[in-house]
Amino acid sequence: GQQLNQSPQSMFIQEGEDVSMNCTSSSIFNTWLWYKQEPGEGPVLLIALYKAGELTSNGRLTAQFGITRKDSFLNISASIPSDVGIYFCAGQTNTGNQFYFGTGTSLTVIP
């Protein structure tokens, strides 16, 4: 299957700091999705991106669809303790409608 490289694998930050994570693929995607998963729950969709270069915000979260269509970025501004969780990227090619997932970024916010 497709390989999505997500980095960093984990982050420990102080409350109030900004966070950046990214996802890269060996293939071109036509959709990028970003999810957050909390313990004992399913992944929850945060942001969806559909066009190269697209920049979309959801509150303190901002995600971008890379120009090459092989990468995407998620930024969280002014982190708060409830941002703690695992963040996943997911991509979809135009040859099928299955979604490929990154390995996740575990975020810990220290109050």
Place this chain on the structure above:
Amino acid sequence: DAGVIQSPRHEVTEMGQEVTLRCKPISGHNSLFWYRQTMMRGLELLIYFNNNVPIDDSGMPEDRFSAKMPNASFSTLKIQPSEPRDSAVYFCASSSTTTYTGELFFGEGSRLTVL
């Protein structure tokens, strides 16, 4: 609107027993996906259906695993016989291919423990 509904939320069983996990996708969604999540392997796609038809089952680990989607509102994932290495969280997700926004929505998962 109701999201993706999975049952059971938790299942503990003994090796060799049959396990059946159930999923009700979001109404109107025509694609359904079964994923398995473990610490070691992350989220793995097992199988997905379009319009109730299995499209790609290459992720199904072995013949002990089977999935069905008899209608647009119900799917099952069955493991028979179960083994300890099947212990994981199994997620069902659904999406629509008939709209521009192909977003994927997950259920809360079924945590399986095989002793």
